[in-house]
Amino acid sequence: MSAARTERAAWGFVSPALAAVGLFLVIPVFGALLLSLTDFDIYALADIRNMRFVGLDNYVNLLGNPLFWTAMRNTAWFAVLGVPATIVASLLAAVLLNSKMVKWRPIWRVAFFAPYVTTLVATAVVWRYLLHTRYGVINWVLDGFGIPPVDWLGQPETAIPAILIFAVWKLFGYSMLIFLAVLQTVPEELYEAARIDGAGPVKQFRHVTLPAIAPTVLLVSIISVATFFQLFAEPYVMTQGGPAQSTVTVLYFMYEEGFKWWNLGSASAVAFILFLCIFAITLVQLWVSRRLGSET
Incomplete structure (x- = not known):
């Protein structure tokens, strides 16, 4: 088969996927960009002639809206606290489940991954009742230690940590599977050589495991940043x-x-x-990763 025919065949195979991406992603994104430059509202829904082009006014108004900056600050807190917590929890779980010393590893893998595939709204409702001030299991356990009940979702000081713990619990199973897959590709010979040199478990993790999975840590951090910047159902269901x-x-x-x-x-x-914001943070993550890679 000639190169031209091979190229035509390749384009024929990928064209349905490209058409779907263009129809359901590129065109809607471009339409939303144009929409952001207008005052499209409920009156424009009734009659498109009510829509006006306002240029960058929507962006200027947002930057002057205190609630927008409150939302940005809250989202930043979720990301700053949630991303490291997700990476640490998922990596720790993956390392433990990759160890032959842990019994019933398939059961633990299913248990850790189950929250990720469970309906988000359903689990959020369950957690809202677990955190209930009067009837919640968590306050019932605290009461057994003589600690008065805490209004977890009714106070600003505890609402963000409560939602954050739920979000990490819900999401870390996916990252755990990614780490678990890459940990199983690390050659066992590297660990044997490290043990011969007298390296304990901590040094093996630092000098063998971490360098081998560094690109995966970057991938998981990028995915986690995008996920925590798009938190919606958790606060919508649990605290409105x-x-x-x-x-x-x-x-x-x-x-x-x-x-x-x-x-x-x-x-x-x-x-x-x-x-x-997500794009800029991703670029910073890639830049930091390259700098750290060039220094090692």
């Missing part, structure tokens, strides 16, 4: 953004702008600001 707007995230703010107040142009602008 409260108390005192302490759990309003950027995605929750975008939802209210678009579907509560019907400011669809403003909501589209929020989406693109969120995209730029």
Whole structure:
């Protein structure tokens, strides 16, 4: 088969996928970008002639909106605390489940991964009742130690940690599987050589495991940043953004702008600001990874 025929055949195979990506991703994204430059609202839904082109006004108004900055600050806290916690929890679980000393490893893998594949809204409702001030199991356990009940979801000081713990519990199983897969590719000969040199478990992890899985740590960190910057269902189900707007995230703010107040142009602008934030943080992560790689 000639090179031209091979190329045509290749394009024939990938064209359905490219068409689907263009139809369901590229065109909607481009449409949302145009929408963010208009004042599209409920009146424009009734009659498109009510829509006006406003340029960057939506972006300027957002930057002057205190609630938007509150949502950005809350989202940043979720990401700053949640990403390291997810990486540490998932990596620790993967290392333990990769060890031959742990019994019933398949059962533990299923147990750790099960929260990730369970319906998010259902698990959020269950956790909301676990954290209930009067009837929650957590406060019942604390009461056994003589600790008074805590209003976990009713106080700003405890609402973010409570949602954060739930989010890490819900998400770490996926990262655990990624780490577990790459840990099984690390040659056993490297660990044997390290043991011969007198390295204990901690030094083996530091000098053998971590260098071998460094690219995977970067991948998991990028995925985790994108995930925590897009938290929505957790605060929506558990706190509705409260108390005192302490759990309003950027995605929750975008939802209210678009579907509560019907400011669809403003909501589209929020989406693109969120995209730029995630994109910028990803670039920083890649830059730091290259710098650390060049220094080692």
